[in-house]
Amino acid sequence: MRVLAAMSGGVDSAVAAARAVEAGHDVTGVHLALSAKPGTLRTGARGCCTIEDSRDARRAADILGIPFYVWDFAERFTEEVVETFVGEYAAGRTPNPCVTCNEKIKFEALLEKAIALGFDAVCTGHYARLSVVDGVPELRRSADESKDQSYVLASLTPEQLRHAMFPLGGSRKPDVRAEAAERGLAVAEKPDSHDICFIPDGDTKKFLESRLGERPGDLVDAETGAVLGKHTGVHGFTVGQRKGLGIDAPAPDGRPRYVLSLEPVSGTVKVGSSDELAVSRIDADRAIWPSQRPLDGPTECVVQVRAHGGMAPAVAEADGDEVRMSLREPLTGVAPGQVAVLYRPDADEGDVVLGSAKIAATA
Missing domain, CATH: 2.40.30.10 (Translation factors)
Structure with missing residues (x-):
């Protein structure tokens, strides 16, 4: 098969591409440029899809002896992932941008282009397993449950899964790193990326305020209706949050308070006990x-x-x-x-x- 290997610049996608080559497929590597200013997306081990990562991906492709390209998906990533993320928080919801990225970028935009160019499948370094039952693909958890990524792939359609390859589904992370070292891949010990790639410092509240500004509202006790304090926007909170609420006085019973619900129209953040x-x-x-x-x-x-x-x-x-x-x-x-x-x-x-x-x- 003609396989397009999505190579992020990390160890997982490099080993996945290597296994596709070893299986006898005609493999081409591609790195997705997702930011118009890629230097802003990484701080240490945080973030992904930077210039540094594209170079790591290219070096891995050279070792594997496969063609390699960088495709610019920055505009679509901003529209489909970043703006959706901001809009969801503004509406009082808590999105998962990795789910959106896999759905809209890696297995919609990328797969569409791959098929148009004559490729049969897209190969990634996700930890998930695929099987076929009665001609229909089934997505399963990976063998390494601590790394399982079936959750962030669960929004894929049957047609997308028919053109997907997850070579690492039956592997465990330490074995993948060991294999990368044996293959001479420099990314063998490269740290995994963490958090949200377009918020490399991890400060989601600051990022959202830079996009949405301040939208003041009340922090309200869900049981009594008493106003406990003020805030600068519901986008700074998520259900279940305990820290950073900005409430000076403790609850009458001395127990911590948690965010229970968000009302973006009125700007109300309701808080209460963990039981609630x-x-x-x-x-x-x-x-x-x-x-x-x-x-x-x-x-x-x-x-x-x-x-x-x-x-x-x-x-x-x-x-x-x-x-x-x-x-x-x-x-x-x-x-x-x-x-x-x-x-x-x-x-x-x-x-x-x-x-x-x-x-x-x-x-």
Whole structure:
């Protein structure tokens, strides 16, 4: 097959490309330039897709003996990922930009261009497994559960998965680094990127205020309605947040307060105890079924609401593109705008992704 290997400049994508070459595919490497000012996207081990990374990717491609190109996706990345991120926070929701990037950039924009150029598949260094059942792709958790990235890939469509390759799905990170060293790849010990690539200093609040300005409002006790303080914008908060609330007086019982809900129209941030954070029902919309198998009646599953952690057994029901999940065990810190991913447990071959949907409300 003709394979386009997306090479970020890190160890995972380099080894994934190497394995595609070793498997006998006709491989071409490509690095995605996602910023008009790439020097602003990395601070130490933070961020990704910088000039430094493109050079690391090129050196890896040279060692593998494959053609290599840099494609400029900066404008589309800004529109699809950065502006969506800002807009979601302005609306009082908590988005995951990595989900959006995989959906809109790596497996929409990139895949569209790859197919137009005659490639059969896009290969990435994601830790996830793909299998085919009755001619339909199934996305599964990786063998290394600590690195599993099936959550951020769960918004991909069946057609996108048919053209995807994840060579690292059955591997563990230490083994991938060891393999990179054996292959003479200089990125073998390169640190993983962390946080949001377009916020390299990790200060999301400062970044959002630079885009949205100040939108003052009240911090309100959810139980009594008492105004506890002021804030500069709901975009500076997310459900479940404890630190940085700006409340001087402790709660009457001395326990910490947490953000319970955000009301962007009125500018109200409601806070309360950790007990009030627990939710037992999640309503979501914009459902995607990666294996073309929508839920058929009430379905026992595991729901995951964050890329790492936030899992609970549940019964899920679908109605069109809407999904209601009744949790067997309560979850905390569940915010509108997050993605809820539904899994069918499979201890032997990795849990199977049933579908994903955007969280709209909780109870």
